[in-house]
Amino acid sequence: MIFAWELFWIVVVLVVFFGILPLATDLFGAPWAPTSRGIVREMLSMADIKPDEVVYDLGSGDGRIILTAARKFHAKSVGIDINPLWVFWARLAVTVLGLRHRTRVVWGNFFVQDLSRADVVTLYLVQATNDKLKSKLEEELRPGARVVSHVFPFNGWSPLKVDAKSHVYMYKMGESENHNPAREAQVDNDLNSRSSMK
Numbered sequence: 001m002i003f004a005w006e007l008f009w010i011v012v013v014l015v016v017f018f019g020i021l022p023l024a025t026d027l028f029g030a031p032w033a034p035t036s037r038g039i040v041r042e043m044l045s046m047a048d049i050k051p052d053e054v055v056y057d058l059g060s061g062d063g064r065i066i067l068t069a070a071r072k073f074h075a076k077s078v079g080i081d082i083n084p085l086w087v088f089w090a091r092l093a094v095t096v097l098g099l100r101h102r103t104r105v106v107w108g109n110f111f112v113q114d115l116s117r118a119d120v121v122t123l124y125l126v127q128a129t130n131d132k133l134k135s136k137l138e139e140e141l142r143p144g145a146r147v148v149s150h151v152f153p154f155n156g157w158s159p160l161k162v163d164a165k166s167h168v169y170m171y172k173m174g175e176s177e178n179h180n181p182a183r184e185a186q187v188d189n190d191l192n193s194r195s196s197m198k
């Protein structure tokens with residue numbers, strides 16, 4: 001009888017962690033899907049990070065972007081994720097890799113976090129979430145801060161760099177808000193080539 005009761009609670013915990021939590025993160029901003037290691041390096045290189053600059057990854061998942069920013073680019077980095085499982089996992093990785101002096105992981109909703117310390121913001125979310133985050137980034141980021149988005153562009157901003165192979169877009173605050181038809185055409189070509197491949 002006691003065994004059946006324990007089994008019940010184990011099943012409840014598994015359903016919450018592996019069923020409801022991923023569904024909830026999907027509703028809040030984006031489902032879980034990792035950026036490949038090669039594209040992580042590509043994104044951070046495109047941002048032209050200087051040592052000790054502050055990199056924020058919005059929806060940091062297993063922490064691969066903030067860990068790479070700290071280890072390979074000597075940045076300070078902050079990850080924000082709403083899923084406590086990923087926060088636990090990423091904090092463990094930060095500790096095991098000895099990066100607690102330059103990397104931290106916040107458990108929270110990026111829509112209500114202060115992003116004003118960021119020199120670089122990275123994202124791999126969905127189009128609707130980028131659309132909602134755009135005005136927050138415009139209000140909080142300083143001129144010169146870079147925003148690097150994987151797969152989903154920011155409508156109405158002109159990227160400074162586009163990697164059409166990896167589908168990565170790099171924007172700079174204070175410059176990307178000015179229309180640049182040539183750069184916007186690069187994004188349109190990328191989106192069109194992706195949809196014609198489907």
Ligand SMILES: C[S@@+](CC[C@H](N)C(=O)[O-])C[C@H]1O[C@@H](n2cnc3c(N)ncnc32)[C@H](O)[C@@H]1O
Nearest residue numbers: 025029030033034035059061081082109110124
């Ligand atoms: C597609 S994954 C990207 C993970 C990582 N940035 C990468 O590129 O490998 C999106 C992440 O965003 C998190 N997320 C979704 N909505 C969020 C929100 N409103 N606030 C914080 N994190 C959120 C999810 O839990 C998930 O880990």
